[in-house]
Amino acid sequence: MSLPKGLAEDVAKNLVMVGRLIDDEPEQAYGYAKVALRLASRVPAVRETAGFAAYGVGKYAEALAEFRAARRMTGGVQLWPVMADCERGIGRPERALAMAGEPEVQKLDKAGQVEMRLVAAGARRDMGQAEAAVVTLQSSELASNSVQPWSARLRYAYADVLLEVGRESEAREWFAKALEADQSGMTDASDRLAELDGVEFVDALDEEEDGDEGQDASGGGEAAKAKAHGNAEVTGGAPRVPEPQHGHTPQFVSAPAPDFDDDLDDLDDLDGVDDLDDADAAEDEDEADGTDDR
Secondary structure (H helix, E strand, O other), X not given: OOOOHHHHHHHHHHHHHHHHHOOOOXXXXXXXXXXXXXXXXXXXXXXXXXXXXXXXXXXXXXXXXXXXXXXXXXXXXXXXXXXXXXXXXXXXXXXXHHXXXXXXXXXXXXHHHHHXXXXXHHHHHHOOOHHHHHHHHOOHHHHOOOOOOOHHHHHHHHHHHHHHOOOHHHXXXXXXXXXXXXXXXXXXXXXXXXXXXXXXXXXXXXXXXXHHHOOOXXXXXXXXXXXXXXXXXXXXXXXXXXXXXXXXXXXXXXXXXXXXXXXXXXXXXXXXXXXXXXXXXXXXXXXXXXXXXX
């Protein structure tokens, strides 16, 4: 069974819009993902994209359900780290930590294993175990001098948790290493370094506005000064992202829509998917009941 051509085109258009908007306009991206989901809920890439869109707006339980459905359809393990991070978002860091020890982690590629390490460290921090998070991040990937796609985020996460446990000089060293690896500006490592060095930035525009407004009783007009932390949205567990109300810091907030071309024409052997979704929903309800009991 495959989608009719017209329907497939409509689904594709919505998925493309998700990919374009998910970084800058996550709420709009989520809306397009919901449309695609209504049109083709049995296409794995649609479920995966819907998961990332829900994740991007902090709907972690919904994202987890979509990721589980996509994984059931494909049998792949690439979503394992983000599924674990959703457990963090729901408020179950112990579940995320348990997932870090499952056999699925060994099936991940190197990038996936680094992501899993970042999620596990984040879970440790959620549980108030910052020292354990330091140890979790210590790895051959962290020690390597080569720059890989994950290097900036991994070094940044390590620096951030070192700072949390009071090892400021080491934190500064690792923020500097993160900055060296961060060629695309995905983290705010430069701002964190400046903060540790006591550097303050003067906003010339604010100074001009203050000069226009500020002849007050004190003689006014002093420039506004701000320490720049930034709101770098990156995948990985330490960047300063706006935190949802439950306090979870997302790991994967900036994720592109997956490649869906092959999936649109390959819907064979998915007759059991709806049953599997029902099973996942029941599992979540049972887990929620158990959490309430605790």
